[in-house]
Amino acid sequence: MEAPTLHAFAAMALTVVVFYLFVRGKMSIEIVSLLAIAIIAVGLYFYPMPHTQPTDGLQLAFAGFGHYALITICALMVMGRGLVVTGALEPAARMLERVFKFNLQTGLLLSLVLAFVLSMGVNNTPVLVLLIPIFVTLAARGAMPASKTLMPLNASSLLGGLATTIGTSTNILVVAIAVDLGMPRMGVFHFTPIVLMASLVALPYIWLVMPRMLRDNTPEIGHGNRWFHTRLRVPPSSNLIGKHFDEVVDMLPDDFRFEERPDGPFASGQRLRISGTHDALEDAVRVLEGQIAPGWVVDQIQRQSASKRQDMKVVEMVITSDSRLIERTLATSGIADRFGVAVLGIHRPDRPLMFDQEQSTGDLRFAEGDVLLVMGLSEALSEFIQSDSLLQLEGEREVPRRAKAWLAATIMGVSVGMASLGILPIAIASLGGAILMFLTGCVKFDRVGRALSGQVIVLVAASIAIGRFVLDSGAAGWLGETLSLGLQYLPPAGVIAAVMIFVTVLTNFASNATAATVGTPIAFSIATELGLPQEPLVLAVLFGCNLCYATPIAYQTNMLIMAEGSYNFPDYMRTGVPLVLIMVVTLSYLLAMTYGM
Incomplete structure (x- = not known):
């Protein structure tokens, strides 16, 4: 067997180094990702691959920033932001909150089963897009932390997507390649019983073990x-x-x-x-x-918000020793008249509350150190803070635009439905939904930065560039040929497991599309050379492409949960590797038993 080319060796070495830096965690993900892109760009410019120009290397390195996968992820983030800021998901969150209040484990199990079942018939990406903001809202309302629920939810949705040929885009790709190679087309539920049996082994781990392996990443507020x-x-x-x-x-x-x-x-x-x-x-x-708060003040703020097209905000601010509010009551301070803001509540730390019994309203007298909960527009809040010597605390939040909740939910529902039914590709459906969110005012243009994660954007771009480099340099093909040399000495179940592990490694460090493109023809040829049935080996590729639990770059839903759950690379490795091993062992055994190998 020929040795790998210099470019193939460089692609494999770069993948290993980048992975090591990600896991080590000494450098930020953004820096490592940008370094990887820079190394590919500079390296291929001065040492281009055969039959390519130096500028082709630049295009390969930076193509990830304009790739449809990155555009899709950003559009999905924008739509998710629209659901949150309009409060569209609050009814669903309150319903699940009641289940979680009854029992946390029961609530989590119900959520996992829901994600699994939905992902069987609907592409698992839009399913998770709908669930992420619900569980972020639940975490804010006192249920399980988002960092302990989003990773299991993602794993469950991937598991459900594995069960049918339409569950993920990768399944469709593998089946299409297999048909081109001469295999009969598989039905939607062709291999569902195998996945359901494997799920009975994997779900208890996802439900009971995985949350305990994850930290509570809720920021201290x-x-x-x-x-x-x-x-x-x-x-x-x-x-x-x-x-x-x-x-x-x-x-x-x-x-x-x-x-x-x-x-x-x-x-x-x-x-x-x-x-x-x-x-x-x-x-x-x-x-x-x-x-x-007085109705006239709230109505006035809402009218100004609509006319100026600005969001209402709720801010916490502390009364300092220089404030004119000290010893005044809310009624005598004239805050609403002077500034057009509404005081929603008063917090007095470590001291008893003193009510003015002479006032018929029983208002509190303000004191130094009191924390006021104030609602208004940005300009009015700033003027109030400066004029009355207040100190703004962290934790500013926007008031949900509930008047647009049904509109945001409709846009998301139509986008997800069109993608799920195959009417439009997920990239077009999500991009159209994001544009509608902007045009209808569900998401403001100046708030886009809060919806997007710079870390995720750079990481996606780097993973796409590395995946292209691994494929175009011949590294993926060389690894497949090396694997096939030793398979003749393994039993059939071992051959299936080896193929699945190879594809799993490829999908976790390059991309599932790369794994499907490279792995399916290799599995087909291995089956022919060893005299084994072709279908179980092709299914091993299909299953391996979906075992993308161990790294955030393996699948787009892994990226979507990364920012919301405040996950890092080791979180994926710690929880994903055991799940990959469970699935490889279980699925390999079931495939060998099902096909009598």
Whole structure:
């Protein structure tokens, strides 16, 4: 057998070095990715591959930035952002939240089964796009941390996508290549029983073991446990009117409470002291259809938001020793009149709250160190902070544009549906959905940076460049030929396992498209030379292409969860390698048994 060419050897060496730097974690992913792109560009410019020009190397190195896979991932991120900022997924999140409150493990198992089943009939990428923002919202509402749920969800959706020929785009590619090589076309559920049996072994690991292997990557936020006091106003439209306290108390979140309760049923115009965390106050107001700020102030802010096309924001700010607000009450401070902002609540750290009993409204008197929860537009909030000597804290958040929730959900549903039914490619459907999100105002142009992750973008571009280099240099073909030399000494199940492991390594370090393109013809020829059935070896390639759990660059859904779960390379290796081994052993045995090998 001939030795690999210099370019093939360089491609393999670069892949190993980049992988080592990713796992070591001493350099940021962005730096390693850009270095890999630079090495490919400079190396192929001065030492081009045979029958190519120096500029061809530059095109190969930088093609990832314009690749359809990267465009698809960015568009999906934008659509996911639209669902979050409009609050479109809150009903689904609240439904799952009730299950998680009943039992965390039951909620996670239900979610994994849901992702698995949906991915069998729908391409698993849009399935995960729908689930990611739901579970990020759930984590913010006190369920399991996103870093402990997104990785298992991704694994379950990949497992479900493995079960049918339409579950992933890679499955379709492998089946198409096999048909071109002379094999009969496989039906949608041709190999589903094999995958279902393997899933009975893999799902317990995904459900019970994988979350325990992942860290809680939730960022420490100092304002998360602040308990704000405010007043609940009962407007004429509230569903509280006519109900008794005991009828509504079970509807409210755990971190919310009434500081005073009415003697009889709730009535229009009542004002009751309440308290809770920021999220709990939002939930309670939505459920009770009440108000925690004067209605005229909120209406004024909403009108200004619509006319200026600016998002409303909620900010936490501290009263300093120089503030004029000290010893004043909310009623006497004139905050709403002067600045056009609404104070939603007051948090007083480590000191008892002092109510002014002379005021009929019972307002709190402000003191140094109090934290105010304030809603308004950016300019008004800035003017309030500067004029009254306040200090803004971290944790600024935008008020969901719930008026556009159904619009955002419809855009996402149509985009996912068209991609799932094969009417449009996922790249076109997602790009069209992202454009509609912009045009309808569900996502603002100046907020795109919050939807996209620079780390993911550079990593995707680098992985595409490395995959192209591995394929075009002949490194992938040389590895396949080397593998075939030793397979004649293995039993049939060992041959299947070896092919699957080879394709799995290729898909985790190059790309699943590369693995499918290289692995399918190799498996076909190995079966012919060894006198084995062709179908189980082709299925070994198909299964191996989908065992992309061990690195973030292996599949686009791995990239999508990376930023949301704050994962790093070792997280994928630690949880993915055991799952790959479980699936390789189980699937190899089942294939050998099914085909009588």
